Amino acid sequence: MTKFVGYRCSLCNTEYLPGQVTYTCPKEGGNLDVVLDYESLRRKYQPDDILGRKEESLWRYLPLLPVPDPGGEGTPLRAAGWTPVFSLPRLAAELGLGHLWLKDESRNPTASFKDRASAVIVARAREIGAEVVVTASTGNAGAALAGMSAAVGQKAVIFAPKTAPPAKVAQLLVYGAKVILVNGSYDDAFDLTVEAAAEFGWYCRNTGYNPFTAEGKKTAAFEIWEWYKTSLLEAGVSTNHPPLTIFVSVGDGNIISGIHKGFKDLLALGWLEKMPRIIGVQAEGSAAIANAFHAGTEKIIPISAKTIADSISVDLPRDGVRAVRASRETGGTYIQVSDDEILKAIAALGPLGVFAEPAGATAYAGLVKAVAQGAVKSDDPVLVLNTGSGLKDVRAAMQAVSAAPVIEPTLEAVRKIL
Numbered sequence: 076m077t078k079f080v081g082y083r084c085s086l087c088n089t090e091y092l093p094g095q096v097t098y099t100c101p102k103e104g105g106n107l108d109v110v111l112d113y114e115s116l117r118r119k120y121q122p123d124d125i126l127g128r129k130e131e132s133l134w135r136y137l138p139l140l141p142v143p144d145p146g147g148e149g150t151p152l153r154a155a156g157w158t159p160v161f162s163l164p165r166l167a168a169e170l171g172l173g174h175l176w177l178k179d180e181s182r183n184p185t186a187s188f189k190d191r192a193s194a195v196i197v198a199r200a201r202e203i204g205a206e207v208v209v210t211a212s213t214g215n216a217g218a219a220l221a222g223m224s225a226a227v228g229q230k231a232v233i234f235a236p237k238t239a240p241p242a243k244v245a246q247l248l249v250y251g252a253k254v255i256l257v258n259g260s261y262d263d264a265f266d267l268t269v270e271a272a273a274e275f276g277w278y279c280r281n282t283g284y285n286p287f288t289a290e291g292k293k294t295a296a297f298e299i300w301e302w303y304k305t306s307l308l309e310a311g312v313s314t315n316h317p318p319l320t321i322f323v324s325v326g327d328g329n330i331i332s333g334i335h336k337g338f339k340d341l342l343a344l345g346w347l348e349k350m351p352r353i354i355g356v357q358a359e360g361s362a363a364i365a366n367a368f369h370a371g372t373e374k375i376i377p378i379s380a381k382t383i384a385d386s387i388s389v390d391l392p393r394d395g396v397r398a399v400r401a402s403r404e405t406g407g408t409y410i411q412v413s414d415d416e417i418l419k420a421i422a423a424l425g426p427l428g429v430f431a432e433p434a435g436a437t438a439y440a441g442l443v444k445a446v447a448q449g450a451v452k453s454d455d456p457v458l459v460l461n462t463g464s465g466l467k468d469v470r471a472a473m474q475a476v477s478a479a480p481v482i483e484p485t486l487e488a489v490r491k492i493l
């Protein structure tokens with residue numbers, strides 16, 4: 076695996092060889108960026124070598140990933156990624172935008188964006204011969220690790236807060252993972268997982284801790300690049316267009332960092348003309364990263380998180396610094412939305428056939444606010460990510476709509492309510 080040459084600390088820039096470290100920088104705990112051998116990749120591949128690959132999953136981008144082929148053909152592991160992009164002309168018109176699309180990550184095998192990270196983690200676990208993989212999770216990361224592991228018979232242990240939505244806990248259990256519910260917050264589960272991994276020799280997937288999660292998440296950037304390259308002209312976007320603006324909901328900050336990393340990889344290969352503008356969206360009650368962004372610093376001050384969007388409810392974001400940079404270095408910004416705006420976004424996407432969980436609809440809520448604030452112009456092409464399925468949290472979904480009437484089984488009763 077010569078293309079994977081090591082890691083670079085995002086805080087102190089120290090470089091490490093692949094065998095020297097496993098998780099974060101030993102000096103100050105900084106997140107590690109995976110470094111690839113861009114020179115040899117550039118010599119070996121042209122964009123067409125990637126665009127011409129047949130596999131319709133994130134494994135299409137295997138040449139740009141730091142893991143070997145994990146096998147598992149014909150299983151859900153090979154079905155992660157390659158999610159559809161929908162055009163939203165009705166909402167675009169409402170918002171006064173020329174071009175608006177939504178990439179629907181709820182179509183992943185376990186119904187959230189987290190499958191991208193977990194698929195690559197499972198590949199890494201197989202490469203290093205890890206017997207057990209463990210993660211802390213608000214639900215989706217765990218479901219993804221449980222599902223991707225189940226696909227290839229890998230053992231998985233999941234720590235989640237006992238308050239995780241029942242559908243997510245059910246998913247973990249049904250996939251056959253060892254599920255441990257913690258009487259505490261996600262942050263408590265996170266710290267416990269790190270300790271347990273060290274104690275029992277497990278391979279730890281924790282978001283914003285294991286450098287390979289961002290490598291899985293970057294495949295969304297590759298798909299956006301490929302989709303934009305091939306569908307741009309069809310959609311009538313001129314080649315002189317402003318760069319694509321991408322809206323991403325942010326909790327720990329690993330999705331937004333991973334997407335940024337994907338575009339940086341493409342830039343390093345000389346395959347990307349314009350860096351997209353990346354806008355992070357946080358819930359008002361869980362906005363530690365947005366706070367740092369707007370304070371003009373990279374210092375992340377923990378908060379006491381409270382939001383209906385459980386997947387982005389985080390006291391201390393574990394990938395905050397890179398998440399701030401993802402927006403700062405691409406001309407983006409951070410937007411904060413209320414729980415009420417998140418519920419409205421769920422209700423706005425539903426009638427288009429997109430069922431989003433609160434954290435998934437948060438990105439669209441951010442777009443609505445960004446338009447109102449003038450952060451997005453009418454000719455900006457915009458892509459919103461829906462990161463998770465509404466089936467994950469039915470209780471929240473019911474708060475976004477009015478209840479259905481219950482009637483006597485008579486036509487008269489039907490007439491009355493019509």
Ligand SMILES: *Cc1c(COP(=O)(O)O)cnc(C)c1O
Nearest residue numbers: 215326327328329330434462463
């Ligand atoms: C995890 C998650 C996010 C946020 O990702 P981070 O890497 O924590 O910022 C957003 N939406 C959904 C549905 C998620 O599961």
Ligand SMILES: [Zn+2]
Nearest residue numbers: 084087100105
């Ligand atoms: Zn460091």
